[in-house]
Amino acid sequence: MTNSIPELETDSRCILIMGSNTSEGHPLIASRIVKAKERGARVIVIDPRDIQIARLADMYIPFRPGADVAVLNGLMNVIISEGLEDKEFIAARTEAYAEMKAVVEKYTPERVQEISGVPADMLREAARLYARNKPAAIVYAMGITQHTTGVDNVKSIANLAMLTGNLGIAGAGVNPLRGQNNVQGACDMGGLPNVYPGYQAVTSPDAQKKFQDAWGGTADTVVGLTVMEMVNGVGDGTLRALYVMGENPMVADPDLHHARHCLEKAEFLVVQDIFLTETAQLAHVVLPGGAFVEKDGTFTGTDRRVQRVRKVVNPPGNAMADWEITCRLAQRLGAGGFDFASPKEVMEEIARLTPSYGGISYERLEELGFLHWPCPAADHPGTPYLHKGKFSRGQGQFHAVEFKEPAESPDQDYPLTLTTGRLMFHFHTGSMTRRSEKLHQEVPEAYVEIHPDDAARISFKRGQRVRVHSRRGQIELDVRVTKRIKPGVVFIPFHFAEAAANVLTHAAIDPTAKIPEYKVCAVKMETIGVKEAKSQGPS
Amino acid sequence: MMDAGRHPRIKLMTCSEVVAVSGYMGNYRATIRTKPRYIREDLCVGCLQCIDACVFKKPRFPDEFNMGLGLRKPVYLPFPQATPQVPLIDPENCLQLKTGKCKQGCAEKCERKAVDFEQKEKIQEVQVGTIIVATGFKTVDPHKVPYYGYGKYPNVYTALEAERLVSASGPTEGEVILRDGRKPETVGIIHCVGSRDEKTNRWCSRVCCMYSLKLAHLIREHSGAKIYNFYIDMRTPGKGYEEFYNKLLEEGVQFIRGRVAEVTDWAVKPGEEGKLILRVEDTMIGQVRRIPVDMVVLSTGLESQPDAAKVSALFGLSRSADGFFAEAHPKLRPVETNTDGVFLAGCAQGPRDVPDAVAHAGAAASMAIALLNKGEVTIAPTTAKVVREKCVGCGDCLPVCPYTAISRVEGKAEVNAALCKGCGTCVATCPSGAIEGLHFTDEQLVAQIEGVLT
Amino acid sequence: MSVESGFDPKIVAFMCNWCTYAGADNAGVARMESPHNILAVRVMCSGRVSPEMVIRAFRSGADGVLVMGCHIGDCHYAAGNHRTAKRMPLLRNLLGYVGINPERMELAWVSAGEAPRFVEVTQAFTKKIRNLGPLAQEVTE
Amino acid sequence: MEYQNTLTTCIYCGCGCSMYVETIDGRITGVWPDKTNQISGGRLCIKGWNVTGFVGHPDRLKNPLLRKEGKLVEVTWDEALSQVAEKLSGIKRESGADSIGLMTSAKCTNEENYLMNKFARAVLGTNNIDHCARL
Amino acid sequence: MIAAIREAVAERLGSCDGVVALRRRNGGVAPHLFQKGDELAEMELSPRYPLMTVVSRLHKAFPAIRLGVVARGCDERAYVEMAKRNQIDPTRLEIIGFACTAEEAQACYCREPSPKHPVAGTPPAPGPPNPLVAKYDSLPLEERRSFWKKQFSKCIKCYGCRNICPECFCEACAMEDMAWVEPGLLAPPFPTFHLIRAMHMASRCVACRECEHTCPAYIPLTVLYDLMRRDIADLLGYIPGADIEAQQPLSLSLEQAPLKK
DSSP, X not given: OOSOHHHHHHTOSEEEEESOOHHHHSHXXXXXXXXXXXXXXXXXXXXXXXXXXXXXXXXEEOOOTTOHHHHHHHHHHHHHHTTOSOHHHHHHHEEOHHXXXXXXXXXOHHHHHHHHOOOHHHHHHHHHHHHHSSSEEXXXXXXXXXXXXXHHHHHHHHHHHHHTTOSSSTTOSEEEOOSSTTHHHHHHTTOBTTEEGGGEEXXXXXXXXXXXXXXXXXXXXXXXXXXXXXXXXXXXXXXXXXXXXXXXXXXXXXXXXXXXXXXXXXXXXXXXXXXXXXXXXXXXXXXXXXXXXXXXXEEEOTTSEEEEEOOOSOOXXXXXXXXXXXXXXXXXXXXXXXXXXXXXXXXXXXXXXXXXXXXXXXXXXXXXXXXXXXXXXXXXXXXXXXXXSSBTTBSEEOOOOOOOOOSSOOOSSSOEEEEEXXXXXXXXXXXTGGGSHHHHTTSOSOEXXXXXXXXXXXXXXXXXXXXXXXXXXXXXXXXXXXXXXXXXXXXXXXOOGGGOGGGTSOOOBOTTTOOBOOSOEEEEEEEEEEOSOXXXXXX | OHHHHHOTTOOOOTTEEEEEEEEETTEEEEEEEEOOOSBOTTTOOSOOHHHHHSSOOSOOEEOTTTTTSSEEOSEEOSSTTOSSOOOEEOTTTOHHHHHSOOOOHHHHHOTTOOBOTTOOOEEEEEEXXXXXXXXXXXXXXXXXXXXXXBTXXXXXXXXXXXXXXXXXXXXXXXXXXXXXXXXXXXXXXXEEETSSOTTSOOSOOSSHHHHHHHHHHHHHHHHOOEEEEEESSOOOOSTTHHHHHHHHHHHTOEEEESOEEEEEOOOOSTTOTTSEEEEEEETTTTEEEEEEESEEEEEEOEEEOTTHXXXXXXXXXXXXXXXXXXXXXXXXXXXXXXXXTEEEOGGGTSOOOHHHHHHHHHHHHHHHXXXXXXXXXXXXXXXXXXXXXXXXXXXXXXXXXXXXXXXXETTEEEEOTTTOOOOOHHHHHOTTOOEEETTSOHHHXXXXXXXHHO | OOGGGTOOOOXXXXXXXTTHHHHHHHHHHXXXXXXXXXXEEEESOGGGOOXXXXXXXXXXXXXXXXXXXXXXXXXXXXXXXXXXXXHHXXXXXXXXXXXXXXXXXXXXXXXXXXXXXXXXXXXXXXXXXXXXXXXXXXXXX | OOEEEXXXXXXXXXXXXXXXXXXXXXXXXXXXXXXXXXXTTTOOOHHHHTTTTTTTOTTSOOSOXXXXXXXXEEOOHHHHHHHHHHHHHHHHHHHOGGGEEEEOOTTSOXXXXXXXXXXXXXXXXXXXXXXXXXO | OHHHHHHHHHHHHHHSSEEEEEEEETTEEEEEXXXXXXXXXXXXXXXXXXXXXXXXXXXXXXTTOOEEEEEOHHHHHHHHHHHHTTSSOGGGEEEEEEOOOHHHHHHTTOSOOSOSSEEESOOOOOOOOOHHHHHHHHSOHHHHHHHHHHHHHTXXXXXXXXXXXXXXXXXXOGGGOTTTSOTTOSSOOTTHHHHHHHHHHTTTOOOOOHHHHTOTTOOOHHHHHHHHHHHXXXXXXXXXXXXXXXXXXXXXXXXXXXXXX
């Protein structure tokens, strides 16, 4: 996030939520938005599903999944045509505005209505609401990114923010809500094939030299493989070994039949986790890790907020904290520089090698509770919001982005659009939440949300189950009929391995980010026998 | 009474009362207090020598059995057929017990040394399977009907006192002699005293008509006096009862249908001096008459014992509006109560005469024995059951149960299925749904709600 | 919404087995006319009806709820209805506080012998609910 | 008799709520929301309140497992680590570091991610390290 | 004020095995069991936590220990209701009470902003009744329904109101009972989910306001609970937390605890 979460409550005068089921995905950020609403902030929600956060929105705009760029360009079209853009900000701090403007002018509200189903006047009203209430924050999540046009979507959002000067000021910004507790930290720490810790590019010789000197040895300057490529790699033998820590690709990866096929053929698979997940069951070696209450360390929240994690109990049996396992394994391989006594010392090394974490230490965290990176020096207070005065790359770059259809759109054979996503009560592949009794009892098994019209079309009756087919596979599920979804669109949560949504999704990925398109694929549905008639209540 | 005393499987505990009861059907524990008799039952053979040897040569104290008409000594046998045939010593009047200074003639006279002034009150606990409450009735206190002059005029007797007068073993060996020694020539017997009357008891006590007829017959036979019976309705429901009534009609007993207004000694007409005058409206001839008599007998009705409230609390019984103990069902279960294992026998449940009481008691005994013989008991399936893991022991349910079927065991509630009647009030009271009402569980009732609404 | 509009209210009536249920039975045996809207759910004692059950009845689509039992003092289990007499007024107020018309819920003592009273109570209540109109949609969506 | 409240950060979504995990004699007995945290401010979602729900679950892995004749069998740390070390160094020798891939985790701590990235690059010498940020 | 309380605690550590209070730790404040030798300087008085829940857990975990607790008015009232329901053993607890400040009493709309025998702090004037109660109580029916439906539609079913409540100590909770509430729905079904708790609060709520402070959807829950407390006082003359001897009336018969109107 370019800005920090509290600003939504205290400073934002308008919050545009797109592709984020905030109440379920980020409940306490939704709580800040509820408070902001009470303070008079305007809330716009753009989502194919009438999610809970939409119920307190000033404007709720349902649209066709995958048509994100069209809608965003449409908003910018209205803002420019009505002269609501921040001309001064554009002139002073951006570049390549003209090319973007040329593309955007083609996206009249009428055309956008045709592409995305958003009524023209609703689009105009939303654009005015966003432009006229500054500072305005854009909040988004996987609804924007999990597309073959994911990068385009994010660029369009950046365009919209820069167009209205909503960057570098409190309460504004482009705010991706990172889904996991430490996905931000994992990226910060170099858990990506193309960057060292602190986003220092692997392709830069200086970076390579820096780490070569620090560690006494490092990889070459060629970008490594992504998750998808690694899975394919073990499948076709280009990769002979795969070491998986705390991940469950067997449920999280797209096109699970393909993923299973590859992983089963891996020559050597090591899985380090706290449960025998679906992936671990295929492994040659399984190493028992420690849960978060069994180790010390830090997490970095979605607004770059570094906070302490403290050990409360010992790991069960002979399980060991993950950092200890990595150190022991490294020492076993004769490597130096892994004899850390505690995570505190690891953080000291991180601070030395990662500019943005330069001023972060356990002592400071103990006293302040948290620090926002970038925090270059020990006396630096941390940076709640970025791009104040100047973009790190200098001038903000506009991108001319054309709308592209998603990889797979509905057709006669598969008339419905499937979108997948999260639930309040579960987390990712459910290995933790489905083993927490109070969460399991809320949603014990998978279901599909369908609109009454779609239900009627397959003459669905209460208590029946359905089988959902895609070109990749099929799964059987319970059903929840609700008006809170756009007709023609169905939703399946992806937490349930036995009815994995990702059996249906396809593996088409965004060319740059290589992120699979979970949010859109074409499916069809048929009813199957009645499960023992559960009292569904008056759904 | 004799047979019960001697029956090997009946343990007769006289001078005793139940002070506490706990447990439930099949497992009752009763705590019994036995007052001291001051004569050892195991030693005394009933020769009654001690009575003669008492320092009081002549009986001086009112004999309760004869309603105070006769007298007795401090050491006495309550009544001739008393079981066990063992005298007892009245602590209020016995010099030794009252003052500690007496020649103890009785003790010396008794060769078996049965007299024991040191005897103390004894408390013991008894394990029983079932309980039969047969605490009987009390006759209506005649003072409640002041206008009949009981206590004001000496010659107004209650039926029970009259009974003692006509009894051969009574104070007057059967002679009907008034308190002032005269023999009555005319006797008036008033029915429904304290019965069928808003001011006292509304119910008919069922037995007074017949015992009034019996008294009429006996008094006439023993004293030759002229008998008047004043009644509202002559109720002779039993076998041979109506025939007995006809016999009395033939013997010339005067029956006047009307409720006696009052009994006074105001002599107005000649021949009324020294007599008790009963003013009554004779509804047969529609006139008010004044009947002078020498003696008045009040046929008092029956009501529940004064300590019925205490006894009902003791055994967990409820009481019907008339104060008698409430039976489980008036027609179908007259001897059972709402607390399983506790039965009612005789007038404790309501007024009835001897044959009915015997039949009622027989029914109670058979029900109790049937229960004991079965060894185990089939209880209603719709009882409540506590799911121990869910119960946090807050105790909100404990005071709810009218049958005290819920108790706290190791910090958690537990329902005693034998006592539970399945009303389900505790199930609804429990905030965390820790008590399931079998056959009426929440799920079943919700299914019904959903069923009727679709 | 008056009668013509075809709104036929659904009223869940919790009836105690010993008094009201028997009273209803007697009403039927005596060929008395009681409204078909009354949907009976038999419980052993009115004390068995928990507030949660009444709320669930509304949630499941009832337009009105009647809780019926023995008169105070007549309870087959001595004091089951005492607790009902205390819970239901509290619940009735609470329903009012969250905007469900308290008139939609009533507590009525009807003994086994009062068949006419059973008919009178149910008819009056049904008429009242008919005037109040359906609650169902407001609660669920 | 030991009663402790330890402040930690939630394992689930990216909000970054923090809470105190309550332990009595080392046993986890509850969770208290941290009222001073800027985001949660004394409030938690259902996952936050039940954040320790899975910790004591019987399914927790307690010992390293090694696949022998197709079945995963419990082994000692020593045997497991040496097996992994030999295999990885052998593959690195025969086919080069880039024939090994590593997946780190968004649920592990910064320190653990850093060490994993250091292990991949410094020890093995490959840039094949990614995690599910992109999933 | 805090100095006086620290002294009282230090002295109580003589007779008690430990004193439950708040402690500053890891950059925040949390409940803690102070025992002999602990650093009392770390003790704090706010932000508030339901300390009686901690006392209850410790009493159950250690059946023999004797505890002290630093308590405000609402903590003591919570203790009274919990002791009555066997969650805290009164014979093994000593209360070190202190009065709230005037602002705290105002903020909490608290009628009794002090325990009965405070060790420190002079009891301020009671706070005004929550103005929202009168306002929503006077709204016409339709407006009330639309208001509460909108409020409850924000609920994210975190169970926080129940988890933080000192009076919600049930092992199994009716709000999670499938018979009453269909699981897994957001927002939870109106009105079942919320009215179950409101009904239970009638004879238990001691108005400590923690539920409202911990609600992520900022739902004015205590408006409902204040109304329920008013009702049970009017109907049955019972004030939760007032008298440890008084049995809660809903379980008693009409003879034992009659209806006042």
